[in-house]
Amino acid sequence: MASMDRTGVSGRLRSGDLLHAGLAVVLLLGVWGVSGLEVSTGKVSSIEAMNGSTVLIPCTYSSCIGIKDLFFNWHYNDNGTMLKLCEGEIPMEGVEPRGVSVYHERIEFVGSSKGNNISFLLWNITFEDQGEYICFARNPKEKNRNHTAIFTLIVVDQLKDPDSxxxxxxxxxxxxxxxxxxxxxxxxxxxxxxxxxxxxxxxxxxxxxxxxxxxxxxxxxxxxxxxxxxx
Structure with missing residues (x-):
């Protein structure tokens, strides 16, 4: 009889342990999903600009778990061919980007760690610059998970008059x-x-x-x- 009681108690303990472990895993996954790195091109994901003007192509990042050696780059989608525009690395929070390389003559990187900003300026735009710009970031703290955001540039001869x-x-x-x-x-x-x-x-x-x-x-x-x- 005592043996049966001990067996029943140990079975209940094992069930309780499994339940607690399951809850812990769920909580960890929830925290992981909420605290991960995010990149964004802002509330407005496109812009219409005049031919020959200069535009800001925006992108910012945020992370509740912090960053370490955050790698980022920009690509332009040229009808399915990804052309690299610039890339760099941010060692940690509050440290300015380092090792930034620019691969386009009309691009000026203007990112800063003060605003978690990895944006760039595109000078003297042409109709060939129209299309999608992809902001990419990877944080080793997240086991190198990849994150992207897309910004669309539309180039026109002249801006439309606002609808009156x-x-x-x-x-x-x-x-x-x-x-x-x-x-x-x-x-x-x-x-x-x-x-x-x-x-x-x-x-x-x-x-x-x-x-x-x-x-x-x-x-x-x-x-x-x-x-x-x-x-």
Missing amino acids: SLTVVIVSVLGGVIGLAIFLMVVKGLVVNFLLDGGEKNKDCLVNSGNDNTENGLSGAKADNKGTPKA
């Missing part, structure tokens, strides 16, 4: 409201004047009517009645 249709609608509505308000004020003023004029005319009519009655002898008749001698 909404502004036109708003101005038209406001103009209509103001015009209606003015019209109502004018109508109100005319009505008030009309009512005032009507009231004055009514008073004049009453006064004139009283005068006419007096002239017709109504008041005199009362006086005559008062003066009639008693029989």
